[in-house]
Amino acid sequence: MENKKDIIIIGAGPIGIACALECKKRGWSYLVLEKGALTNSIFNYPKNMTFFSTSEKLEIDDIPFISNNPKPNRDEALEYYRRVVTSNKLNIKLFETVNNINKDNETFVITTDKGEYKSSYVIISTGFYDIPKLLNVPGEDLPKVTHYYKEAHNYALQNVVVVGASNSSVDAALEIWRKGGHVTMVVRGESIGERVKYWVRPDIVNRIEEGSIKAYFNSEITQINTDNVEIKTPEESVTIPNDFVVALTGYLPDFNLLNNSKITLSGDGKKIPNYNPETMESNIKGLYLAGVICGGKETHKWFIENSRIHAKMIASHIEKEL
Structure with missing residues (x-):
C-alpha cells in the first residue's frame, strides 16, 4: 500500500485536472485515479465534435487555451488538457477503476481494481459519460x-x-x-x-x-x-x-460509487447528491464533489465552464483544515 495522501481525486477529466492543479499549488500530496484514458469522456466524443463553448471558457487555472476556430473541437481539447497535465507534471494514474471509498475514523480507504490507497480527503469528479440511458x-x-x-x-x-x-x-x-x-x-x-x-x-x-x-x-x-x-x-x-x-439518449453518473461511498441522493428521481454548494463537501465529512457529477440525473446543468470554480472552492475549504 502506498503512503497516505492528503487528497485522492477520482476522475481525470478537466475538473479533476483543475483539482490536481490546486493541490499542487498548495504543496499537498495528492493522486488522481482515472478508470480510462486522460480526459476519458472527451476522448470518447465523436471525432469531429465541436464544443458549444469558446476556448477561454474551457480553460482551467487561467492557462490559455488557443484554438484555431471560434469554438474548439475535440482534438484541440484533448491536446490542451494533455499539455496542462504534462507541463505541470501532475500525479495521475490511468486505467485504474475505483470500486469503493470507505471512511475509517478520519482516514479514507480507496479500493481500486489494482490496489488500495489512503487519504485524508477525497474529491469525486467522475462526470457522467460512462453509463448510457x-x-x-x-x-x-x-x-x-x-x-x-x-x-x-x-x-x-x-x-x-x-x-x-x-x-x-x-x-x-x-x-x-x-x-x-x-x-x-x-x-x-x-x-x-x-x-x-x-x-x-x-x-x-x-x-x-x-x-x-x-x-x-x-x-x-x-x-x-x-x-x-x-x-x-x-x-x-x-x-x-x-x-x-x-x-444517443444520454448518459448517467456512476451512482453505485456514490452509494458505496454513503453519499445520500435526493429521492425525487433526479438523484442529486447531497453537498454544500458553498464548499462542495458532501454529507460525508472530507468527501467532496466536483463537476457534472453534482447534477445527478440532471446532466445538462453542469459543464466545464460553470464547474471549473469547484476546484478552488474545495481547495479553499480544505486549506482551512489542513
Whole structure:
C-alpha cells in the first residue's frame, strides 16, 4: 500500500485536472485515479465534435487555451488538457477503476481494481459519460445497436436509425447523412431539442423539412430486429428496414460509487447528491464533489465552464483544515 495522501481525486477529466492543479499549488500530496484514458469522456466524443463553448471558457487555472476556430473541437481539447497535465507534471494514474471509498475514523480507504490507497480527503469528479440511458426494448443488445457515436464512415449506404434530438443525436444524423447513410430520427419529444447548438439546429430542421432525413416525433422504438426497427408513432406503428441503431439518449453518473461511498441522493428521481454548494463537501465529512457529477440525473446543468470554480472552492475549504 502506498503512503497516505492528503487528497485522492477520482476522475481525470478537466475538473479533476483543475483539482490536481490546486493541490499542487498548495504543496499537498495528492493522486488522481482515472478508470480510462486522460480526459476519458472527451476522448470518447465523436471525432469531429465541436464544443458549444469558446476556448477561454474551457480553460482551467487561467492557462490559455488557443484554438484555431471560434469554438474548439475535440482534438484541440484533448491536446490542451494533455499539455496542462504534462507541463505541470501532475500525479495521475490511468486505467485504474475505483470500486469503493470507505471512511475509517478520519482516514479514507480507496479500493481500486489494482490496489488500495489512503487519504485524508477525497474529491469525486467522475462526470457522467460512462453509463448510457438504455431504451429498455427488445433487441437493444443486438450488435447493430450502439449508444456511442464516433464517426460516420461505418454507416455509409446503410439504413440508420438515430434515437434522440440532442446535440449528439443531431450531429450524428447530419454527419451520417452527408456520408451517404439513409437516416431516420426517432424523437420522443415534439421537435428537435432547444439546447441544440444554434448554428446546427437550422441545418437539421431544414434537412428534415426537405425530406433528406426522415424524422418521427412524439415517437419511440418498441422493438429492434435484425433487419428492421419497430416504431410507435402517435398515428400508428411503423416498421422500417434497418442496418444500425445509434441510440444517443444520454448518459448517467456512476451512482453505485456514490452509494458505496454513503453519499445520500435526493429521492425525487433526479438523484442529486447531497453537498454544500458553498464548499462542495458532501454529507460525508472530507468527501467532496466536483463537476457534472453534482447534477445527478440532471446532466445538462453542469459543464466545464460553470464547474471549473469547484476546484478552488474545495481547495479553499480544505486549506482551512489542513
